Amino acid sequence: MTEAIQEFEHRRLLFIGDSITDCGRREDERRSLGCGYVAMITDLLTALYPRQPVEIINRGIGGDRVVDLEARWDEDVIALNPDWLSISIGINDIWRGLSPLAEVRAQAIHVDHYRDTYRKLLQRVVTETKARIILMETSIIDEDLASQGNQRSNEYNRVVQDLADEFKADLIPINRAFREAIAAHPGMAWTTDGVHPHPNGHMLMAVTWLKAMRLLA
Numbered sequence: 001m002t003e004a005i006q007e008f009e010h011r012r013l014l015f016i017g018d019s020i021t022d023c024g025r026r027e028d029e030r031r032s033l034g035c036g037y038v039a040m041i042t043d044l045l046t047a048l049y050p051r052q053p054v055e056i057i058n059r060g061i062g063g064d065r066v067v068d069l070e071a072r073w074d075e076d077v078i079a080l081n082p083d084w085l086s087i088s089i090g091i092n093d094i095w096r097g098l099s100p101l102a103e104v105r106a107q108a109i110h111v112d113h114y115r116d117t118y119r120k121l122l123q124r125v126v127t128e129t130k131a132r133i134i135l136m137e138t139s140i141i142d143e144d145l146a147s148q149g150n151q152r153s154n155e156y157n158r159v160v161q162d163l164a165d166e167f168k169a170d171l172i173p174i175n176r177a178f179r180e181a182i183a184a185h186p187g188m189a190w191t192t193d194g195v196h197p198h199p200n201g202h203m204l205m206a207v208t209w210l211k212a213m214r215l216l217a
Contacts, residue, residue, distance in 0.1 A: 012055045014080055014131075016069060017088035020139060020196060020205075021060025033058045036197070040206035045215065057082070065093045065109050066117045073121055078128050085131040086209070087121075088174070090114065090138035090156045091195055098141075098149055115159045122167050133169035134213070135160050139205070140178045142194040149194075170213060177208040 015021050015038045023036030033039040038058045045054060059076040061068070066089050069076075077085065097108030109117070125131050137157045141149025157175050164171040181190060181204055190201040197205065210216035 011083035012057065012080070013084045013086065014057045014059060014077065014082035015086045015088070016059040016076060017136070018060060018064040018092055019062030020091065021058065021088050022062045023060065023202070025058040025060060034060070035202075037202040037205035037209065040203055041209055044206060044210060048216070060088075063092055064089065065096075065107070066090070066114050066121070067109060070117055070121060073124065077121075078124065081129050082131045084134060085125060085129070086134040086136060086172075088136035088138070089118070090153070090160065091141065094138070094153055094156055095141050095149055095195065097152070111155045111159060114156060115163070118159065118163055119166075122163060122169070126167065133167055134172060134209075135164045135167075135169045136172040136205075136209070137161070137175040139174050139195070139197065139201070140182075140191070143182055143189070143191060145179055145182060172209050172212045174205055174208055177204055 020036060021034075021038060023034035023038070025032050025034035025038070028034050028039075031039070031042070033042055033056065038056065038060070042056045045052070057080065059080075061072075069087075069089055093109035093114050095108075096104050099105050122133060125133055137160050138153055141147065141153055144150070153175065161171060163169070178190060178201070182188075188200075189198060190204065191197050207216065
């Protein structure tokens with residue numbers, strides 16, 4: 001863990017993703033981090049390692065799919081040239097396909113398109129930046145783990161896991177952490193609506209991220 005934080009010192013860490021990453025960051029006038037897992041990671045790192053300065057940037061945007069990340073990749077990733085890049089994307093790609101509204105279903109991103117677009121983004125990171133890549137599994141879609149959304153998310157999370165192997169990226173097992181937490185605490189609510197985490201869900205994400213990155217025992 002000591003080696004991990006030494007590697008982390010004086011680094012620029014960029015988080016990018018959808019509303020779960022965003023979590024009100026544009027209304028956060030003080031830090032522009034929001035009130036979710038990104039802010040919690042920042043606060044935990046500050047408390048644990050007060051002498052290890054790290055620059056943390058949040059570039060989450062609510063509603064984003066992987067194709068929306070692609071549209072802003074130059075400005076929000078390449079131009080910022082992060083040392084570490086943490087990506088969380090996929091929930092909107094999946095759940096829009098479950099909508100009863102045809103116009104919403106049409107906005108879903110098929111798993112093959114998701115894979116191909118995600119791979120292109122990662123290839124750009126490798127060739128155009130110095131960033132260490134961190135891939136986060138998607139969270140859950142409904143706290144019923146047998147739901148159609150959660151069954152469908154398995155395909156997308158296999159893509160994330162395969163891309164982590166392909167690009168030698170760090171993998172944050174967010175989906176597995178939620179599944180284990182739901183099984184271990186029956187009746188506890190982790191999300192407001194099946195997708196967007198309560199504070200305890202964001203804390204679960206933050207702790208899972210830090211443990212996977214060997215920054216928390």
